[in-house]
Amino acid sequence: MTSGAAVVIVGGGVTGLSAGWWLARAGVDVLVLDKSIVGWEASGRNGGGATHVGSPFGLEEQRLWPQMDELLGYPTEYQPHRIGIALSEPQLALARRWAEIGESRGFRWEPLDRRQLKELVPIVGDEAIGGTYLHFGGHANPQRTVQAYAWALADHGGRILQHTTVTGLVRRGGRVTAVETTRGTFGADVVVVAAGPQTGLFAEMLGVALPLAPARVEMIATEPIPIMGVGGVAGNGLYGRQTLRGNLVYGGGPHEWINVPDMTTPEHANTPLVRNLARRLAELFPRAAHVRVIRAWSGLVENTPDGLPVVERLSNPDNVVIATMSSVGFGLSPAVGRAISELVQHGRCSFADLGALALSRFAGTPPDWRERAGWVARPAEVAAAGGDG
Amino acid sequence: MSDHRSIAGKAPRPDQHIPLVVVGAGAAGVAAAVEAARAGVEVLLVDEHPVDNDMMAMDVPLCFGQRMDATVRNRAAMLERVVETNPALATAHDAGVDVQLGTYIWGAFVNSATVQELPAPMLGLADDRRSWLVSFDRLVVAAGARDVLLGFPGWERAGTLGANGAAALLMRYRALAARRLLVIGSGVLGLHTAALALEHGVEIAGVVEVEAHVRGEASEAKRLAERGVPFFTAHTIREARGRTGEIESIVLVGVDEAGTPVRGSEREIACDAVCMAVGLVPSVELLHLVGARLVFVAALGGWVPEVDAWNRTSVASVFAAGDCAGAHDGMLRAPDVAREQGRVAGLAAAVSLGALDRGQAEARRGVRAPLSPASSEMQSYWQAWLRAQIEAGGWEVNVCQCEEVTRRELIETKPPRYLKWESPQMSARDVGTLLRDGPINQDQIKRLTRAGMGPCQSRRCREQVGLLLAQAAGTTLDRIPLPTFRPPIRPLPLNVLWPADEPAAMREDWVSWFGIPTQFSPHWTAGMAVDEPTAHARLILSEE
Numbered sequence: 001m002t003s004g005a006a007v008v009i010v011g012g013g014v015t016g017l018s019a020g021w022w023l024a025r026a027g028v029d030v031l032v033l034d035k036s037i038v039g040w041e042a043s044g045r046n047g048g049g050a051t052h053v054g055s056p057f058g059l060e061e062q063r064l065w066p067q068m069d070e071l072l073g074y075p076t077e078y079q080p081h082r083i084g085i086a087l088s089e090p091q092l093a094l095a096r097r098w099a100e101i102g103e104s105r106g107f108r109w110e111p112l113d114r115r116q117l118k119e120l121v122p123i124v125g126d127e128a129i130g131g132t133y134l135h136f137g138g139h140a141n142p143q144r145t146v147q148a149y150a151w152a153l154a155d156h157g158g159r160i161l162q163h164t165t166v167t168g169l170v171r172r173g174g175r176v177t178a179v180e181t182t183r184g185t186f187g188a189d190v191v192v193v194a195a196g197p198q199t200g201l202f203a204e205m206l207g208v209a210l211p212l213a214p215a216r217v218e219m220i221a222t223e224p225i226p227i228m229g230v231g232g233v234a235g236n237g238l239y240g241r242q243t244l245r246g247n248l249v250y251g252g253g254p255h256e257w258i259n260v261p262d263m264t265t266p267e268h269a270n271t272p273l274v275r276n277l278a279r280r281l282a283e284l285f286p287r288a289a290h291v292r293v294i295r296a297w298s299g300l301v302e303n304t305p306d307g308l309p310v311v312e313r314l315s316n317p318d319n320v321v322i323a324t325m326s327s328v329g330f331g332l333s334p335a336v337g338r339a340i341s342e343l344v345q346h347g348r349c350s351f352a353d354l355g356a357l358a359l360s361r362f363a364g365t366p367p368d369w370r371e372r373a374g375w376v377a378r379p380a381e382v383a384a385a386g387g388d389g
Numbered sequence: 390m391s392d393h394r395s396i397a398g399k400a401p402r403p404d405q406h407i408p409l410v411v412v413g414a415g416a417a418g419v420a421a422a423v424e425a426a427r428a429g430v431e432v433l434l435v436d437e438h439p440v441d442n443d444m445m446a447m448d449v450p451l452c453f454g455q456r457m458d459a460t461v462r463n464r465a466a467m468l469e470r471v472v473e474t475n476p477a478l479a480t481a482h483d484a485g486v487d488v489q490l491g492t493y494i495w496g497a498f499v500n501s502a503t504v505q506e507l508p509a510p511m512l513g514l515a516d517d518r519r520s521w522l523v524s525f526d527r528l529v530v531a532a533g534a535r536d537v538l539l540g541f542p543g544w545e546r547a548g549t550l551g552a553n554g555a556a557a558l559l560m561r562y563r564a565l566a567a568r569r570l571l572v573i574g575s576g577v578l579g580l581h582t583a584a585l586a587l588e589h590g591v592e593i594a595g596v597v598e599v600e601a602h603v604r605g606e607a608s609e610a611k612r613l614a615e616r617g618v619p620f621f622t623a624h625t626i627r628e629a630r631g632r633t634g635e636i637e638s639i640v641l642v643g644v645d646e647a648g649t650p651v652r653g654s655e656r657e658i659a660c661d662a663v664c665m666a667v668g669l670v671p672s673v674e675l676l677h678l679v680g681a682r683l684v685f686v687a688a689l690g691g692w693v694p695e696v697d698a699w700n701r702t703s704v705a706s707v708f709a710a711g712d713c714a715g716a717h718d719g720m721l722r723a724p725d726v727a728r729e730q731g732r733v734a735g736l737a738a739a740v741s742l743g744a745l746d747r748g749q750a751e752a753r754r755g756v757r758a759p760l761s762p763a764s765s766e767m768q769s770y771w772q773a774w775l776r777a778q779i780e781a782g783g784w785e786v787n788v789c790q791c792e793e794v795t796r797r798e799l800i801e802t803k804p805p806r807y808l809k810w811e812s813p814q815m816s817a818r819d820v821g822t823l824l825r826d827g828p829i830n831q832d833q834i835k836r837l838t839r840a841g842m843g844p845c846q847s848r849r850c851r852e853q854v855g856l857l858l859a860q861a862a863g864t865t866l867d868r869i870p871l872p873t874f875r876p877p878i879r880p881l882p883l884n885v886l887w888p889a890d891e892p893a894a895m896r897e898d899w900v901s902w903f904g905i906p907t908q909f910s911p912h913w914t915a916g917m918a919v920d921e922p923t924a925h926a927r928l929i930l931s932e933e
Binding site: 025038039040044052053054056058060063073074075077096097098100104115143144147150151155160162163215217222223224232237238239244245251252253254255256257258266267268269270271272273275276278279280282288290291292294295296297298300303306307308326327328351353359366372373374375377379380388 | 390391392394395396397399400401496498499500501502503505506509511513520522566634680747792804805807808810812813814815826827828831832834836837841842843844846873875877878880881882883885886887888891897898899900901902903907908909910911919921
């Protein structure tokens with residue numbers, strides 16, 4: 001057996017890395033295994049939003065983000081506050097609803113009229129009917145943040161093995177004692193599975209039914225434009241931000257349900273949906289309609305049937321923590337990592353009630369739930385691009 | 390049940406279907422289009438030239454170095470010009486090919502492991518006003534090659550061109566605004582560029598070569614020398630000088646065998662433009678997007694598609710011909726090679742569409758043109774240039790102009806300057822520490838340093854970033870994984886890229902995330918749902 005660790009984390013995404021970092025800074029011997037490069041999947045490809053006060057981890061998310069640069073020692077580009085823009089009454093009602101959810105947790109917000117919006121966000125047009133200014137929430141740069149976690153974890157003595165695919169979990173006497181990988185077997189006292197779309201495959205290995213449906217989603221980025229006072233501006237069915245460089249980076253719209261049958265990393269293809277994204281962004285910011293799109297990308301995420309995370313220390317085997325964030329992992333990662341580190345060390349989370357996230361809520365979920373919900377992939381075609389001639 | 394918020398049923402319908410699309414109206418592309426059309430195939434031949442002035446100013450698709458004259462602003466005149474300077478287009482037109490000029494291909498979309506909803510493989514096209522989608526049965530990519538650029542102090546100034554950019558301005562646009570050109574590189578490409586410029590009345594201030602001897606053919610070098618072209622062998626660039634952002638002179642410095650500058654050997658050469666002609670790389674963006682297998686072949690300029698004897702790529706419906714299938718000196722010496730590859734691809738596409746039988750294609754194909762031996766040591770040649778330019782110009786030179794990332798910042802994996810970030814932890818990190826975690830990955834370094842993340846879409850820095858990383862990692866360019874290309878592969882404005890109309894379902898069911906009502910509901914109010922409003926569902930504020 002290759003050298004193992006007290007805690008082996010399967011998956012170097014933002015959840016696994018954060019958990020590893022919290023464990024390492026608590027002095028725990030931790031090893032993170034990733035099949036490619038840290039944060040290479042959805043963790044490094046999302047909108048960077050950190051405004052999830054409705055989540056059981058929401059208050060901790062809000063408490064931690066302003067400290068993350070300092071705690072990690074590396075920049076995350078965290079920026080506080082969000083502005084919601086509405087182009088229609090239903091959009092305004094939704095924006096206000098988000099604000100009110102925050103308010104009910106003690107956060108401050110104020111409504112914005114069109115004039116105020118245009119002052120704060122000069123690229124907004126007359127189509128905007130109003131909006132919200134949230135004195136809470138925020139966003140960060142996912143690409144910089146995942147590397148920050150990875151480096152900070154290593155600074156605390158944790159280890160990361162990239163390009164190492166976990167292929168199996170070794171069980172002995174009601175516990176998982178080791179993980180098998182393409183680069184040897186690693187012994188472990190506790191195993192954390194935070195493997196994104198592949199988390200379900202690992203649950204299956206343990207005889208645990210974890211209903212997950214993977215999907216592909218897309219984003220676009222424009223060339224930089226002058227920096228606005230608040231970069232966290234969204235609306236019109238888009239999520240995203242202006243980066244500190246000035247790029248407008250936004251996603252939204254229809255997802256494509258897919259299958260992720262094994263541990264391999266599928267490619268990150270885009271579709272003509274990038275045009276529809278461009279349209280909504282130009283509608284949201286008509287004064288930036290001339291700005292050029294310079295890049296698009298896609299990412300793979302997984303959802304549970306209710307769209308809520310599963311973060312749980314299993315009872316059998318009792319030394320495994322399973323974590324899927326159900327497609328909303330980046331912003332919550334500082335808090336979830338801390339929760340996982342507590343589950344590993346103490347078996348319980350001190351700062352959040354994880355009851356609503358228990359796997360047992362899916363006990364009655366039928367095996368064909370994806371078909372019933374219409375969350376299914378179209379059957380694969382034989383040829384990728386046309387037939388043989 | 391179906392998920393109204395998913396892409397199912399909303400997949401884009403192409404605006405047009407064409408059995409065969411040929412991308413690029415150079416020698417290879419025109420030949421492919423003509424062969425297929427003569428076999429009775431309906432063919433669309435697309436070329437982005439003339440590109441508009443704004444694109445040119447961004448060095449898209451080639452490094453034009455701001456040395457376009459004012460005529461390029463006249464679109465109608467430029468359209469006439471690119472037709473006039475490419476007589477083969479008339480042949481294509483006569484053969485019945487639909488020729489669309491001034492049209493960008495900005496994306497290629499095919500079904501794959503994570504995309505199954507597309508009704509057909511399709512291309513994204515655009516002009517200066519709008520974009521549209523064209524589906525195809527077969528695709529011939531003849532997208533040409535880009536220049537390898539290696540920075541030096543002052544290379545941001547107007548007047549730094551690439552050999553292919555200069556050639557396009559000279560031959561296609563007849564709009565090169567340079568009067569006195571210094572050519573960097575004395576290989577076949579450099580000598581060819583110098584001769585071409587002379588032919589078009591541009592003075593050549595000199596040909597610079599880092600190696601001790603002229604690399605190209607002696608006879609060609611002699612012809613240039615006879616016409617008064619000075620050669621500066623064993624020299625490299627120290628800096629570009631000039632007022633107000635223009636190149637007015639280049640300072641050269643002599644180098645010894647190790648590439649180290651020789652003290653006191655500086656000389657200042659007056660010129661208004663400098664042309665990097667050290668090498669070309671195949672333009673494989675579209676081939677990458679359709680999923681064609683790419684392999685690194687040093688003798689062919691780097692990453693090239695694997696093709697069979699009929700120029701078919703690993704994707705059965707896609708063919709590659711000309712420089713994008715492998716750019717090397719032989720192609721410059723014998724333009725017929727590209728044309729021949731194009732003909733073969735066109736014939737093969739026609740066969741695969743059932744318009745020709747294999748025997749007819751064999752007969753029309755005829756005897757294959759012998760290929761001149763390609764130069765195989767381009768990588769080490771580029772490395773030699775880079776080493777000398779680092780020695781002469783230092784580490785504070787921008788490798789990425791768009792994002793202003795210097796060689797030093799790249800190798801030290803520094804976060805961008807505008808973050809003003811300093812920490813002892815960050816200072817302890819560099820390419821070397823990343824190397825301990827696994828092989829160097831250019832996309833990862835891009836995310837951290839932003840090198841290659843700007844509006845030129847890494848056209849100016851891709852190779853030099855790769856070379857610098859290879860050098861820092863003690864490896865070679867072929868060992869650095871191909872950095873990805875992302876659509877749109879031409880930077881297009883939001884209001885050009887956007888679709889004029891959308892399926893009703895796309896508009897009506899659009900949500901920002903999955904539209905799972907419980908996903909963002911406040912956890913303390915069990916059963917409450919917050920549903921994004923769509924045309925079908927009003928905002929649900931609680932369980933009603």
